[in-house]
Amino acid sequence: MIETKGYAAQDAKTPLAPWKFQRREVEAHDIQLDILYCGVCHSDLHQIHNEWGGSIFPMVPGHEIIGRVSKVGKSVKKFKTGDLAGVGCLVDSCRECENCQHGLEQYCTGGPSFTYNSLEQDRKTITYGGYSNMVVVNEDFVLHISEKLPIKGVAPLLCAGITTYSPLRHWKVGKGHKIGILGLGGLGHMAVKFAASFGAEVTMLSTSPSKENDAKRLGAHKFVLTTNEASLKSVKGYFDFIIDTVSAPHDYNLYLSLLKTDGIQICVGVPPTPAQINGFSLLGGRKSLAGSSIGGLPETQEMLDYCAEHNITSDVEIINIKDINSAYVRMLKGDVHYRFVIDMATL
Numbered sequence: 025m026i027e028t029k030g031y032a033a034q035d036a037k038t039p040l041a042p043w044k045f046q047r048r049e050v051e052a053h054d055i056q057l058d059i060l061y062c063g064v065c066h067s068d069l070h071q072i073h074n075e076w077g078g079s080i081f082p083m084v085p086g087h088e089i090i091g092r093v094s095k096v097g098k099s100v101k102k103f104k105t106g107d108l109a110g111v112g113c114l115v116d117s118c119r120e121c122e123n124c125q126h127g128l129e130q131y132c133t134g135g136p137s138f139t140y141n142s143l144e145q146d147r148k149t150i151t152y153g154g155y156s157n158m159v160v161v162n163e164d165f166v167l168h169i170s171e172k173l174p175i176k177g178v179a180p181l182l183c184a185g186i187t188t189y190s191p192l193r194h195w196k197v198g199k200g201h202k203i204g205i206l207g208l209g210g211l212g213h214m215a216v217k218f219a220a221s222f223g224a225e226v227t228m229l230s231t232s233p234s235k236e237n238d239a240k241r242l243g244a245h246k247f248v249l250t251t252n253e254a255s256l257k258s259v260k261g262y263f264d265f266i267i268d269t270v271s272a273p274h275d276y277n278l279y280l281s282l283l284k285t286d287g288i289q290i291c292v293g294v295p296p297t298p299a300q301i302n303g304f305s306l307l308g309g310r311k312s313l314a315g316s317s318i319g320g321l322p323e324t325q326e327m328l329d330y331c332a333e334h335n336i337t338s339d340v341e342i343i344n345i346k347d348i349n350s351a352y353v354r355m356l357k358g359d360v361h362y363r364f365v366i367d368m369a370t371l
């Protein structure tokens with residue numbers, strides 16, 4: 025076993041603090057990644073507070089991991105020592121079910137192994153995430169990272185990036201579409217960048233008037249303050265798609281009313297409590313409420329390559345790992361511009 029340093033939540037109420045734990049030795053198909061940067065996702069916060077239920081403690085969060093390969097197993101073919109590499113939300117899956125066969129490992133019917141707060145495929149070993157100095161992962165779940173982009177801004181692509189890229193590609197959003205992006209945080213700002221890059225007309229739907237200039241700088245063509253009735257009225261029945269990235273309970277019926285006939289509201293945000301949907305919000309206008317979870321390995325690599333080609337990265341604020349708990353407080357207030365990334369050298 026390899027002694028590893030990290031930051032962990034010991035239970036749902038205690039702030040994160042330094043913690044030592046063990047990772048497996050590098051096996052034949054594994055790589056060891058020395059972690060340079062790790063992004064901070066709102067899912068980290070939901071899970072350390074056990075807002076979705078079933079959290080496993082102690083928990084080392086972090087699934088937006090960038091590092092350098094420091095060791096490879098004897099059968100590893102895809103990576104060599106010194107390579108820049110990334111690990112996102114998945115570290116393994118059954119590899120046999122229909123979804124795994126189609127590169128949709130996130131929908132593995134047997135249940136994928138998530139990077140933390142989850143179990144390896146042996147269903148016994150707990151996984152620990154990227155708020156740590158290194159990680160050991162099977163090479164099939166490791167992504168190639170271009171040396172072209174500033175890697176601090178690449179880390180958040182591993183979750184915020186792929187979670188917004190995947191539904192935009194699945195529903196073929198592009199030229200001629202009007203899309204609303206609900207919530208300007210980590211996911212929202214990547215959704216704006218991708219949707220604009222794919223040629224759609226992008227409207228930022230935000231509760232924060234202070235984010236208007238940033239939304240436009242990121243690529244939004246319009247900004248609608250959702251707390252202002254007149255502003256909201258101007259986009260009733262307007263959108264082909266809405267990507268809903270909101271992390272807190274909110275009124276889905278209100279946003280469904282902004283869709284045109286056959287419009288689709290795609291949920292990627294996962295508030296702690298279930299939504300109440302009025303049937304009339306859907307049937308008037310034949311609307312759909314859909315969801316999308318991260319992305320599989322092939323699509324994550326495609327997204328990273330697209331970003332390298334089109335010079336797309338996340339707008340980040342680099343933090344010292346000692347400041348992680350105050351970063352969470354700011355995240356809860358919507359005060360993130362637009363992703364915190366931990367410099368792991370501070371560990």
Ligand code: NAP
Nearest residue numbers: 066067207208209210211230231232271272293294317318
């Ligand atoms: P974040 O950076 O905290 O951004 C969330 C944004 O939602 C806030 O910046 C705020 O934007 C808006 N918001 C917050 N409370 C609101 C409220 N009560 N009403 C309306 N808007 C509100 O979070 P994130 O990291 O982007 O994550 C967003 C959600 O996606 C989380 O629930 C996370 O767990 C989930 N997630 C899902 C997946 C997936 O696979 N589907 C992957 C990653 C994350 P404004 O200030 O602009 O209003």
Ligand code: ZN
Nearest residue numbers: 065067183184
């Ligand atoms: Zn995430």
Ligand code: ZN
Nearest residue numbers: 118121124132
């Ligand atoms: Zn599977």
